[in-house]
Amino acid sequence: MTLKNLATPKNIIGIIAIIAFVVIVPQVVQGFAMTIINVALLFAIISYGVSIMLGMGGQLSFAAVTFMGFGAYFIANMSTGRLGFVIPTFLALLLTPIVFAGVAFLIGLVLLKLKGTYFTFSTIALVQVAFTYFNNFQPLFGGPDGISGIPTLTIGSYSFGNDLTAWFYLICVFVIIGGIIVERIRRSQLGRSLASIRDNETAALTLGVNTYLTKVIAFSIAGAFAAFAGALWVMHGRFVGAEMFNFLNATQFIIMAMIGGVNSTVGIVIGALLVRGLPEFFRGFQGYMNLFWGVSIILLMVFMPTGLAGIKDVIVDKFRQFRVKSRKGDDDDATNTKA
Amino acid sequence: MKKLRNLGALVLVMALLAGCTGNGGSGDDNFYIGIIVASGANALVGQYTQNGANMAADEINAAGGILGRQVVLVIGDEIDSLQASVDATNALLFNDDLSAIVGSMYSQFALGAMPRVYETGIPFFAQGSSSGISNEGNPYVWQVRPIDTFQGLAIAEFAVNVMGVQNPAIMFSTQHTFASLAEQTIVALQDLGVTITDANRFGFPEEETNYLPYFAQILAGDFDAIIAMANQMPSALIMEHAVIAGVDPQQMPLIGSTSFGSNVAITTAGASSNYWYSITDWVPGGHTPAGRAFEDAYVARFGEPSDLPAVIWYDAIMLIRHAAEAAGSTDRDAINNALHDIRNFPGAMGYFSYFPDQVFSTALNITRNMDQQVTLIEGITFREP
């Protein structure tokens, strides 16, 4: 991504859209909706990891929720002094992605010896094992009552407290940084290696791609994203309990990425906002919320299999049925969304 | 094109979210109480909650409302997950109309919402029974149920002093509520001189469906009683499986937590529920006149016996009414302060009084299931109201 192709009209519109989002949202939204948006944006960071694993590398992993848990419990232990020492929250936050990139690398070394669906199953196993420990192992995870009394994020002398708007700006910064990282990876050697694995792992091997190491690196980047977001999440909500990290919750990050468009960075953010925002619409239908949610997932998958980012492909396809003359150009993102 | 489309989607999402914000104080003459109701996997709890809360509201409104204002319940659906529960509670916490909130029955869910309760400063009834809630020392958080410290003590005292138990097998769901109750019970048992080792503990995952292996082991050991703690559905299965496994209630007293005496568990387990003792927060009909009156009204309205969630939501709303009327105000702080003055309030569950632990409850029931009916043996007052 050089400066020259940064200045395309498309990107300029994109940057304006992002700035507009960051500026307008705090003006029109306060209170409750702000908590929804903040958590949605945190979840978008976790879904970035899904994008790297599933979108770029074609590997379906449920492990994100477990790494989110690792990040959250790490902060809870470091900042409350329950282990006998306290690390400043900001330092702990910065440590989280580094520590858990390492942890994810080690776990990845083990799990990614497996391929395809076997790998997916091993991540389900990881989620189950980790959940059981989160729920039962008191010394590190607080046991049944979880860990409360977690301090909020403090940078220097500035404390984010319960200022939801300040949190929003902070999270936006990380969402944007994360998005840039994802876009860089997509265009890097790593991204191309992952794409080659996704399209045909055997062919990638014969072309000299170290598929194993590539996947392990992707797994550890995804783990770092999830742990970092988990760390922010726990300082935002100031409570952590094991119920958050069970298998049911593991699926929602994949759903977010799929709904947004698993290879569209902006799409993932929108997907996360939609997944978190949709239930608020159904709040009136108390008792039926889960039913609507399930039906929406099916409908979205049936009618928008490539997510929101794929809407255009669907529309363009329909359009082309009338106008046989096909246009060239403007198709670069269409190629992104096809596996 | 792509970014333009994304911009459109963004605007759509923002409009969606903005649509669910507006709650800037409607300023009408109603008395608003937020209640959290479960659904999904916890739908059964949700139904009883809804019944109990509706009953309280209708009863109050028929009697002229609170301070002349009609009670309006604002419902938050917590479905069955931590995040959804915190979201639903936040939605209520940011609603300026509300004078008080009756929160989740699941302790961990309530704990998740409590930091924001503190900042908001609204009277909040956490309906779980974990002592972890009370230990937080949050000045706005109240509990009407006897917390697990009291329940554990009552279970241990009943087992040791009344039943003469010396070596019980303790079965418990490792879900937060019951793991915590099991710990409190074990501490109390040890205080009473009973040795509890790992061999006495039989923890099982909340989603466990097959309790026969546990009973097989218990029967193979030399235990003299079974103490079991679980939610309604697991407790029904535990009672059924105890019979299938051949546990003899004559030789081995069977003592359960609250759910074992619940209507749901007994209806589901049928004849297998017989002979179980239970230390319960609530037995249909209670042990006081107020409890009887509640039960009669409940049966008249819904045609079936009540269950715990119904009565705790009912009592919480009644306490809110009492505090608001004592304070003569709908103001949150005034109500919260008035809750400190509650003395000997006749709730359906028993007499309520203010204590520094912010737990109102003073009594528990010892019951036994006979002929597929729960019967009260005695109400025990664990502290003077």
Place this chain on the structure above:
Amino acid sequence: MSLQLFSTLFINGLAMGVVYAMLAMGLILLIRAVGILNFAQGEMFMFGAYISAALILDFHLPFFAMIPVAMISFIIVGLIFMFTIYWPLRKASYAATTIIATMGAAIVLRELAVLIWGAMPRSMPPLMQTPEGGAAILNIGGTPLPWQFVLIIIVGAALMLLIYLLFEKLYIGKLMQAACQNSYAANLIGIPTILTIAATYSIVSILVSVGGYMVSPIFTVNNTLGTMQLQAFAGVVIGGFGNIKGAIIGSLLVGLIEVFSTINFSAYRDVSVFLVLIVVLLLRPQGLFGEKIADKA
């Protein structure tokens, strides 16, 4: 451990294993036929239990009238599932799309069950009853075994054997498998894929729903029955992906591990199953009985 305790636990674990095996076999049939991992398998199992409960408790059908009605209902559920979840998505470019759709279907089935039949768990009468209506116990050498567990093992094994023979030994089954694996060629020689896939979905629905019906007297009918699918997943992987025999043996293993790990390890029961799963995967990635073939996904 006494022999009596061991045999009680063993039969119990075996019965649970058979239940998981029924779920697992259904999973494999679907994976073979349409290449899709069905995350709603447990909920189909639950729905089968609810349908049988409705026929017995609400419509009071006698046993022999109930069986054909139940079978038809199971087939209908299977077909509805196929035409809503699989058919519209059969050409999706990501396998994950269909997987997510089945997750959505799981939620819908769970909620529908509560909507239709209420949140109250429903008790089912056991197949073999004592004169007082309780569950009959089979006593072998002082070891009490609930009859229902014995029946689960018998019925489950018989049903699985039948389906195994159908798919592996009979011409029609081979035809169906071939058609599923190469639908283009099958269409060329005049086998409509839609029929073979519909047949597979119907068979899977029957297999899984009968499993739900068989366990309902022991576990009651409630909307959390579906959680058993995770154990079936573990069984499938331990046994070897895409291999019916392996999946069955893997599931039996999972049932046994689970039951025996309740000894002094109960709070961490789930850990033992999944740790075994991870260890098996690392030592033998193709599963205990899998052939070394490349994974399609």
